[in-house]
Each structure stands twice: as C-alpha cells, then as structure tokens.
Amino acid sequence: MRVAILRRIPQFSFSMDVYADGLVSGLKAVRPNWEIIEVTPQINLANTKNKSLHQGIASYYERYWRYPLRLKKLQADIFHIIDHSDGHLARWLQQNHQPNVVTCHDLINLIQPENVYEQARLASISMAAWKYAIAGMHQANHIITVSSHTAQDVVQQLNIQPEKITVVPDAVESIFRRLSAMEISTFRQQKGISPETLCLLNVGSNHPRKNVFTTLKVIQLLQDKGLSIHFWKVGSDFSSEQKQYIQNHQLEKYVSYLGKPDKHELVKIYNAADVLLSPSFYEGFGMTVIEAMACGTAVITSNVTSLPEVAGDAAILVAPTDIDAIVQAVYRLLEEKSYLNSLVERGLVRSQLFTWEKTAEQIAKIYEKTLLSIKSS
Numbered sequence: 603m604r605v606a607i608l609r610r611i612p613q614f615s616f617s618m619d620v621y622a623d624g625l626v627s628g629l630k631a632v633r634p635n636w637e638i639i640e641v642t643p644q645i646n647l648a649n650t651k652n653k654s655l656h657q658g659i660a661s662y663y664e665r666y667w668r669y670p671l672r673l674k675k676l677q678a679d680i681f682h683i684i685d686h687s688d689g690h691l692a693r694w695l696q697q698n699h700q701p702n703v704v705t706c707h708d709l710i711n712l713i714q715p716e717n718v719y720e721q722a723r724l725a726s727i728s729m730a731a732w733k734y735a736i737a738g739m740h741q742a743n744h745i746i747t748v749s750s751h752t753a754q755d756v757v758q759q760l761n762i763q764p765e766k767i768t769v770v771p772d773a774v775e776s777i778f779r780r781l782s783a784m785e786i787s788t789f790r791q792q793k794g795i796s797p798e799t800l801c802l803l804n805v806g807s808n809h810p811r812k813n814v815f816t817t818l819k820v821i822q823l824l825q826d827k828g829l830s831i832h833f834w835k836v837g838s839d840f841s842s843e844q845k846q847y848i849q850n851h852q853l854e855k856y857v858s859y860l861g862k863p864d865k866h867e868l869v870k871i872y873n874a875a876d877v878l879l880s881p882s883f884y885e886g887f888g889m890t891v892i893e894a895m896a897c898g899t900a901v902i903t904s905n906v907t908s909l910p911e912v913a914g915d916a917a918i919l920v921a922p923t924d925i926d927a928i929v930q931a932v933y934r935l936l937e938e939k940s941y942l943n944s945l946v947e948r949g950l951v952r953s954q955l956f957t958w959e960k961t962a963e964q965i966a967k968i969y970e971k972t973l974l975s976i977k978s979s
Contacts, residue, residue, distance in 0.1 A: 604637045605629065605969065606678035610685055611643045611661055617889065618685045621705070624773055625684065628962025636966075641676065643669045662731065670694040680969050683742070690738035701976055703968060704742040705770075708886025709755045712736075716810055736760065744972045746965065748772045748887040749908035768968055771912070772887045773958040777865050778896040780950065781873040789874045793858070799830045800936055803875035803899070805868070805890040808838035811883045813904075813922050818844060820879065820928045822851050829936070833857045833879075836871055872897035877935060880904070881922040888912045892956050895949030900942055902931045916948035 607626055610618045622640070629638050643664045670691055673681070679701070683691050686706040695702045711732055739745055739760065745767045747753040753767050787797070795801050804817050814835070821833045839859050840848065848857050860871060872878070878894035880903040888909045894901050901917035903909050910919055918935075920927040935942045 603633070603680070603969065603973075604639065604678045606673075606676060606681045607638060607640045608673070608681055608683045608688065608691060609640055609642045610688065611645060611664070617707075620775075620889070621707070621772065622684050624775060624958040625682075625962060625965065628773070628958035628960075629966060631959050632963045633966050639678065641673065666690065666731070674698045674700070676700075680973060682965075682969075686736050686739060687732060688735060689742070690735040692738045692740075692742040696741045701743050701973055703744045703746060703965075703972060704739050705746045705748065706736075706739065706752055706756055706886075707748050708752055708884070709736070709759050710811060710884050710886065712759050713755065714811055714884055742766075743976065744768065744968055746770050746968060750911055751908040752886045768964075770961055770964045770968070771956055772889055772892070773956045773961045774889070774892045774896050774953055775865070775958070778869055778872065778893045778953075780896075780898040781870065785870070786873050789870045793834075793874065795832055795874065796830070799832050800877070800932070801875045802831060802833045802932070803836065803871065803878050803894070804833070804880065805836045805872075805878070805893070806838070806880075808841055808844075811885075813881045813883050814840070814844060815847070816881050816923060816925060816928070817879050818847055818853070818857075819925050820932070821853060821856060823925065823929050824932060825853065825856050831856060834871065834875060835859045836868065837862060868893075869897060872899050875899050877902060877932065879928070880909075881920065881928060882907075882909065883922050885909055885912075891917065892953050896953035898946050898950060900935055900945045901949060902928060902935075914948075914952050916945065916952040918945070 607622060609622045626638055626640060629636065645660045645664050673691060674694060681695055681700055681702040683689065683702060683704040686704060689704050692702050692704055711729065715729065740762060745756060745762065747756060747767055747769050748771055750769050753769050756762050756767055757764055804814065806812055808814055824831050833856060848854060863871060872894050878890065878899050878901045880890055882904050884907045886908060891901050891903055891909065891913055895916055901913060903913055903917050903919060904922040905919035906922060913919065918931045920931055
C-alpha cells in the first residue's frame, strides 16, 4: 500500500510535527512493506523584507490553492490529512476520487473562540478560513479523533455521524523516559534547585485555555505559606499581564521561564520537576500529561474535557478554577511520599499504553477498512 501523509507547513505547528513524525515512525514499524510518503506545503520566505506579511499571504495561497492542486496529481492508495485545520483538502481529494482520512485533534476554536481572537493577528480571517477547513471533514472517507471527548465534539459541533469516526489516542515518543537519580540531581543543581525545593512545571502554549494564571495564583499561595517551591514554565513565554502579576506578588525568585527546549532538554526538565501542573480548561488530548508520566513526574490536571480519559487513575484530577483544591493536592504530594510514589508508578505504567506502534496499528487498520468499504460500495 502507498500511503501519503499530508503534513502541515514546516514549523507552523510543533504539535502536528510531533504527530506526523510519530505516526510515520509507527507505520514503518508495523507495516514495513508499505510505502509511506510525506507531502509538505512549500513556502520560501528567504530574502523577504516583510516576512510576517509575506508569510501570512504565502501560507494562505499555498494551503488553500497550490498545495491542493499538487495533491490532485499525486498517486497514493490513501491520503491521511494529519490535522483537521487542513480538512478542506478532503474536498479536493474527493473531487479526484482519492481516498482520504482526517485526524481531528480538537475543535477548541469553535468551543472557545477567544483563543483565536486573542492570539491571531487577523482573527476574523483566521477564524473564517479555519471554519472553511474543518467543514471539509464532511467530505473525508473517515475521521480519526485523538480522544472520545473530541469525537463527541465532532458529532455535536459538525453534525457528523458517529459511525464515520474512530478514536485513536495520541502516543508518547520513547525518548520520554525516566532518567537516573544522578542525571536528575545534576540538572537540578545546574538550574539552582535544591533537593528540598518542590519543583512545579507547566509545559505548552499560553493560550487562554491553558489557564496559566491559575497556576501562578497557586504558586503565590504556596509561597505565601512558606513552602520551598519553584515553578518552571516551558513553551510559550508568560504574557505581559502574567509577568506583571509575577512582579506585583514578588514571585521573581520562585518562577523561571525555560524557553522552548529541544526534546532531549525537555526530558531532563520533566525528570527534574516534581509535579506537572496542567489545569487546562480544554484539551483535545493532553500530550504533556503522558510525557510527564513517562518521565516519572507526578501530575495534577483538570477534571474536564479529554484529560480524565487520558490521565486515568494516574493523576490527581481537580476543577481547573479550584485554586484551593490544587494547593491541597500539592500539599498532599509533599507530605505523603508513599502517595507520591504510587502516583508516579501508576503514571509510568499508564504511559506505556500510549505508543506510536499501537497508534499506528489502529490507524493502519482504518486505512485498510476504509479502502475495503470504498471498493465494496
């Protein structure tokens, strides 16, 4: 079988790169005789005076016109659109009778549109283009969602029949693993974190749904109570309002932004932290939860959207706005070492359920079933 993996524009979506890389590696492992080709939109920003403006215009032109035209000339048994934001490609492929599936990761922009209007430069245009794209999923032969919660959103928000959807969870790369005590100790020393300090971590973007302000309020309360704590933020930097909050509450000594590390550095950060705080309002899956578990880091996360089904019994689940409950959860992990250790062990076991080989095997069967259904219809 010849499978075409339709990727996003390079460096435009880190999480989609992770998904595509993991899926390709998994498919090559479970279906070594298949031919896997990767197709990527092409944008050349070199020597552009106004890269921001040019980038926007060029990406729209490439995504919605030139790239689809290229795909119509491509030969493959099945096409996998790895991101719902490119769902419009299903329209073009169906016009040419090219079988295709789409992975939908979340519909956050429909459910919490403020994520677009607070982040995008041309929010109205971005939202209109995104809605046009996801509507294209109606034309797909099959839809994969990364969680049951996202599947429910697709049914409710897009009025797509449940039988057209299969849930296949994301996975965690094998690089995310537990390091030795010596490696962890050395890294903490390099970052100025003493063995007695409780190190809390948040990984990801700074969209409103990530609820970073609640995390900062938790840090403030813990610091006010005299606990020896430190908070690491990884991914997107704090917003100007969050930086002002940190300054107003004299939290500068207790909070550090560690930038956007590569995977090897991120593994060290997960291992060196004691607790991942992920009080998101909405997640289509919640990759950082599984990554932290795979590294032996305890997890406190929200009891909403997909997070309970991903975390299972291996995390402390709290209401995302219940600051007191989050503080109490941190206290429990600090005071009950046996509970902390059991949570870590459960997390390690749970993370092993999410491998790219398992995900790829399920997706490979969807390809086969989809093609069989098309031939018999």
